[in-house]
Every structure is written in structure tokens, then in C-alpha cells.
Amino acid sequence: MTAEQIPTNPWEKWGWAFAAIWLVFLVYPVIAVVEADVSMVVKILSLLCILGFAVANVLGYARRGRVWFYLAAMVVLALATVPVLGMGVISYTPYLAMLSALELPAPAWKWAVGLWGVTPMVSLLGIDGFPPYFFLMVWPVMLGGVMLRIFGEREHMAHEAQHRFAVVAERERVARDVHDVLGHSLTALSVKAELAARLVDVDPVRARAELESIQATARQALAEVRATVGGLRAGNLEAELAAAPLVLADAGVTTEVVGTVADTDPRHRALLAWVLRESVTNVVRHAQAASVVIELDPRGITVTDDGTGVTGPEGNGLRGMRERVSGAGGTIEVTPATPGTRVRVGLP
Structure with missing residues (x-):
């Protein structure tokens, strides 16, 4: 895993666990199905649809590469319970909105959350005696998902900016170190070479010593450059x-x-x-x-x-x-x- 891929939002790693905890609220559609005046076969099929909805919801967080598939499966399974729950199916929308907000790619998540946010407003129609203003109860949940997504993206952007800054700072450090090493060593080599050139006819022994010193300085400079690039010097x-x-x-x-x-x-x-x-x-x-x-x-x-x-x-x-x-x-x-x-x- 690279630095850019390190999760910066807990939902990126443990979203499936949080989603599993919130499944407790599916007890309400379960109770509605059990109390519905329908045959036992229909009740069992409806309960299986709710179970499938719950499993798809958790897998949507655990397997991000297939979030569209699990989101579509949740929609289909929720609609399958309409004959039993009626208007009560809109109680699924917080789960759909949270999964969309936290897992769908941009900008699709914004449109999806907007759709799920509008859907509960049909409670105002008063169909089947469903509580009016139901949307006021689920909108805070949806808003929470949106805020988590926004904060997560901001944190991710800050993490990427910090990583880029670290890369730039390291490049500047290496450039500065190489400049210092080469600047000093090349200056010393130049001075020694000039001195050796002046001494070659006057004092060959001293000139030879200077040439040997040039060789030693060059080897040292090469070792220092290698160590500097490796960040070890x-x-x-x-x-x-x-x-x-x-x-x-x-x-x-x-x-x-x-x-x-x-x-x-x-x-x-x-x-x-x-x-x-x-x-x-x-x-x-x-x-x-x-x-x-x-x-x-x-x-x-x-x-x-x-x-x-x-x-x-x-x-x-x-x-x-x-x-x-x-x-x-x-x-x-x-x-x-x-x-x-x-x-x-x-x-x-």
C-alpha cells in the first residue's frame, strides 16, 4: 500500500462494521412484515428480502469495487417488499443514502444522495397512514453521511498535499546536499589541480603529492554524493x-x-x-x-x-x-x- 492509499477515514476501513451495527433499525420493517395480514409464504419471502438487503448493505462497504452492484441489489430487494410494507419501504432510504454518500465515486454520490433525500418526502402524501414528515426523521442521518464524505475527502486532500510537500522537501534536501558536496569538492580539486600544474616543473615530488591528493579527494567526493543521494550522509x-x-x-x-x-x-x-x-x-x-x-x-x-x-x-x-x-x-x-x-x- 502506497502513502496515497493509506485510509484516512475510519469508514474506509471499518465502514462495514458500523453499517452492521445500524442494521438493528431493520427491526421495524421486520415487525411490520410479521404483523402484516398476508400469507406465511409472502412473509417468509419478505423477510428473506430484508435479510438480503442487510447483507448487501454490509458487503457494499466491505467490497468497494462492486458498490454499484450491491446498491442496485438493495433497491431491488427493497422494492420486492412493497406488496407487504407499502409506503414503509421508504424507511430503507437512510441505508441507501449512507452507502451512496460514503462509497460511490464522485460526482455520482451527490446525485444518488439527492435522490434518496427527496424520496422520503412522499410521506407527505399520507398514503397508507404512513407518518407525515417522515423525511424530517431520516434527513439528519443522510446529512451525517454527507458530512462524513466531505470531511473524509478534505482529509484525503490534506494527506495528499502533505505527501507532495514531503516529496518536494526531500528533493530540495538532496539538491542542496549534492550542491554542497560537489561545490566544496570541485573547488578543492580545482585549487589542487592549479597548484600541481604550477609545481610540476618546479617541485615534481610536491606536484605528485598534490595529484595523489586530487585522486583521494575525487574518491571521497564520489562516496559523499552516493551517500547523500541515499540520504545517509x-x-x-x-x-x-x-x-x-x-x-x-x-x-x-x-x-x-x-x-x-x-x-x-x-x-x-x-x-x-x-x-x-x-x-x-x-x-x-x-x-x-x-x-x-x-x-x-x-x-x-x-x-x-x-x-x-x-x-x-x-x-x-x-x-x-x-x-x-x-x-x-x-x-x-x-x-x-x-x-x-x-x-x-x-x-x-
Whole structure:
């Protein structure tokens, strides 16, 4: 069963049981048949028709794919008792209306309920001494069926909307995670490749080491992308804090770290790892900085560079960072430093 098929209305699962309980009111046509001035054969046949009506009513809820068949069978069996019950057959209409309201597809259920709602008004004709205004007694029952149908449909629509929202949110999460992983890894690869190219003639041993580092970074990036798509990857603040100075050093940027992982709130370390990764990526890509200061504290993280400062519109990386932080109930501030840029993430 898929998420869309999970019953959200108790009538969808237990309607047959509720319908069976309400069959107790068929005792009135049964009494009318027993007391009727007709032959025993006619009485037995009429009682069998009432029994068949009751069985068809319950099966109409239990086997939804054949609701039209059972509804038609109920109508035929009810009409078969007309010679004995006379005008009393309209006492079947609440059962027909409830089954139509709760089980027929849209928009057929509305027309069917409307028909069954009008039928009891023939009691106003006063035929066979049937109580007038009988429709006032059965209309509340029919209205109850209509309300159950409407509320059930609204709940089903809300369930579907929630499911669609969850799908969209998951897609955005994967896109954001892949962007962060690839953005950081590709930036590191680009910096290392440029450094290796400069060193290949000057320092072949160092160039070889950089090429081996590129291979390791590429393998790590591939593993991270696979884990992210599978929804299994979580940020590791300790690993990011160790990797950040190395990536920045390859870009010619010195790093100062104030505080340790132990100073941070354990609840938010995975988020802080993502923030640090994206901040380092932005520094390498855009800041043209010479130094970076990373500050860790129980309330969050601050990354300050001495680069060119904030220029141009906000990119996808920073937007993704804002979404992550706001989702955790935190705040993010991107302000000018002197010189450069200061990114401060505060968490509850």
C-alpha cells in the first residue's frame, strides 16, 4: 500500500462494521412484515428480502469495487417488499443514502444522495397512514453521511498535499546536499589541480603529492554524493574542521581556529559542519582572501575572511545555508568585516 492509499477515514476501513451495527433499525420493517395480514409464504419471502438487503448493505462497504452492484441489489430487494410494507419501504432510504454518500465515486454520490433525500418526502402524501414528515426523521442521518464524505475527502486532500510537500522537501534536501558536496569538492580539486600544474616543473615530488591528493579527494567526493543521494550522509564537524585549513592552504589562505569541537552544542554539530564547508568553499571561490578566522562557541560558528567583501547577489550555496539554519531555528548574518566578510551562524 502506497502513502496515497493509506485510509484516512475510519469508514474506509471499518465502514462495514458500523453499517452492521445500524442494521438493528431493520427491526421495524421486520415487525411490520410479521404483523402484516398476508400469507406465511409472502412473509417468509419478505423477510428473506430484508435479510438480503442487510447483507448487501454490509458487503457494499466491505467490497468497494462492486458498490454499484450491491446498491442496485438493495433497491431491488427493497422494492420486492412493497406488496407487504407499502409506503414503509421508504424507511430503507437512510441505508441507501449512507452507502451512496460514503462509497460511490464522485460526482455520482451527490446525485444518488439527492435522490434518496427527496424520496422520503412522499410521506407527505399520507398514503397508507404512513407518518407525515417522515423525511424530517431520516434527513439528519443522510446529512451525517454527507458530512462524513466531505470531511473524509478534505482529509484525503490534506494527506495528499502533505505527501507532495514531503516529496518536494526531500528533493530540495538532496539538491542542496549534492550542491554542497560537489561545490566544496570541485573547488578543492580545482585549487589542487592549479597548484600541481604550477609545481610540476618546479617541485615534481610536491606536484605528485598534490595529484595523489586530487585522486583521494575525487574518491571521497564520489562516496559523499552516493551517500547523500541515499540520504545517509551527515556532516562531521571534526572532519571538516581538520580539512578546512588544508583546503584553504592550497589556495594560499592561512587559517586561525578559535575554539574546538568540544565547545559546540552536540545537537548542531552536523549543521555546523555544513556551514563550515560552505563558508570555506565561498572563501576559496570568491573572497580572494589571505587569511580566515574560524570561531567555534556553544551558540554557533563564525567565519571571517579579509577578502574583497560581499559583492553581487546571494548564490545558491548561501541560500542553502540559510535554509538549513532556519530549519534548525537558528539565524545567519552575513556582514562586512574590515576588510572582508563575516558570516555568523547562531543556533538555539
